[in-house]
Amino acid sequence: MAKLTIADLKKIKEKQHATFALREGGYRAKVTVHMGTCGIAAGARDIMSVLMDEISQAGVEDVITTTSGCAGFCAREPMATVEILDNPPVKYGDLTADKIREIFKEHVIGGKPIEKYALVVGSETTY
């Protein structure tokens, strides 16, 4: 390893940022891919892989992805929920690889929900 300078320290810190955003919770957007039995059967794993590729290619560091169980609307799987900080979550259904790419570019990066794919805005009320 070459001798480090102060500039190098900063560079290393930047490079590690994505990993630590995950651990420190400093993220701007969160995409949840629903992976109940129904979701997995309908191809949610592929959706997740595509999403991970997109994030990786775009080089964004403030987007995290996570999985969750069945959203209850099995007929419209695969589904994903996009949450941008300070905005209500948006649920998308009947996803395909192309759709999730588009959603990633328009909504996650661009901040504009794609209405034609959206099922609902907001979350169910829980008691």
Added chain:
Amino acid sequence: MEKYLANLLMCAGTGCVATGTPKVVAALKAELEKHGLSDEIKVVLTGCNGFCAEGPVMLVYPEEIFYQKLTVEEIPKLVEEHFLKGRPYEKLMFKDIEKKHAIPVMNDIPFFKYQVLRVLRNKGMIDPESLEEYIARDGYMAAAQAVNEMTPEDIIKVMKDSGLRGRGGAGFPTGLKWEFASKSQADQKYMLCNGDEGDPGAFMDRSVMEADPHSVIEGMIIGARAIGASKGVIYVRAEYPLAVERLQMAIDICLESGLLGENILGSDFSFDLEIYLGAGAFVCGEETALMRSIEGQRGMPRPRPPFPAHKGLWDKPSVLNNVESLAQVAPIILNGAEWYRTLGTEKSPGSKVFALTGDIRNVGLVEVPMGIPLKTIIYDIGGGIAKKKKKFKAVQLGGPSGGCIPEELINIPVTYEDITRTGAIVGSGGMVVMDEDTCMVSTSKFFLEFTADESCGKCTPCRVGTRVMLDMLTDITEGRGREGDIETLQDLSKDIIATSLCGLGQTAPNPVLTTIRYFRHEYESHIRDHWCQAGICSDLCSFHILDDKCKGCGLCLRGCPSNAVVGEKKKPHRIIQELCLQCRSCYDACKFGAIEIKPSLKKEPEPALKDEGVTQ
């Protein structure tokens, strides 16, 4: 760029390694591989997470889900549920004791909720073997400032203003220590780190060295810059192999990358660092003895002055700081003295790490703000007494140099001043909780055995005095105690404290003095009534079954090693005293509290075992 769906931070501290981390990690990695998740999920081995009682533990980011007591058998199910289907796996979560429901998120668990992390800022957060991960958490930024932008005076001012007090036990202000050494003129100075943690039940420093070795090194670089030292030594006991391994790894990578050695970070400051292995003598935690030990001599203290700041290692000005003190230096330099003072009290600022052990539910490592009530640590963080029906009796603070604090004082704030007033000391941070089944005379005897063994022998009052006190305590616990023994113990204590050279002798009588102060009646009952009410001193108790409470369940009968318990099923049992060995197994087995502990039935105490001396 590598992008992960989740980071699994698996604790690889000594505690969790002992309970199975290596096997669990192997199983976890194999299972992730099997499901094709290896590219999406990163497994990181971290230092001690702190919640050792529940080990092996793992933290899942980004959700911050805390899993505990992992086993190889549960891994396939865990991977399937959480990582394949996205359903956090409840079975392995922490359970609320009263309500029995699972608490998934780490910071909702009371053990973690009340903690503040400064010393342990990177615990369970980074891979201790990765320099990059340490740098990602602002690592070496403070050192960069210290060597490039700050003068030694600047550094010392920040440290003095912060009010950081040495975390090794004595509580001497770190900034002041640095200032003394900085003003000493010499061609060579030394920056030393004390990793010779030796109190029974204490593992704070080991955890810091294991979980975050770079934080100690960074603190030493800054300290060295402040006092003008070009060489440093970390003194660690050889029985901390994992700490030694990780420190050495950290030093090697720092040398390679210019964070140690010549011209650190391109500045004109140079600092070399090496590890010295101690053989584990308790007295070598004393600064002058430690320095003698590094010089290759027998570890014995010498009179001060001259203080090490003027004449230390190899008779050159030296500063010796404790691991925990050094680990706090970098954040103080980065965030300033004011920030440091936002926690704690005026005279005891900042936070302190404690190792919680003994009869407590949540055994582990905790960091709390100074000034927090002792009760909060024991009940909220520690979860109270481990055994359900047992009551809290006392907490031992400060190890063999400290004392026992009784229940009446449990509301006191944890500061250097308040704890000292009770007769105990904050010490390095060992906190041993004891429940009502503890005999305080035996407890003080245990600590005195330790100090009598560890006394280096230089000062007669310490060498002989602790031995005489130990013999008296042995007599008391075996039924040969006499009226006046308590007063003699107190007198001897005063003399030993007044006439010993170093901290070992000056504090060795503390456990005896505090137990006499708060539990004098136990000493009296041992001496006068031949009655150890906790049933620990086997010569001073007898066990009896209460007819009205005994359900005749037979648990005591089955557990008795000498067949002293007799009785028919569902009828009250009886103990044949002639056969009873006072082993307590019936007392521990009984679920109905039907075993009563009474004074010894023996007429005459057994004569003391004579020390025959060493023969050829």
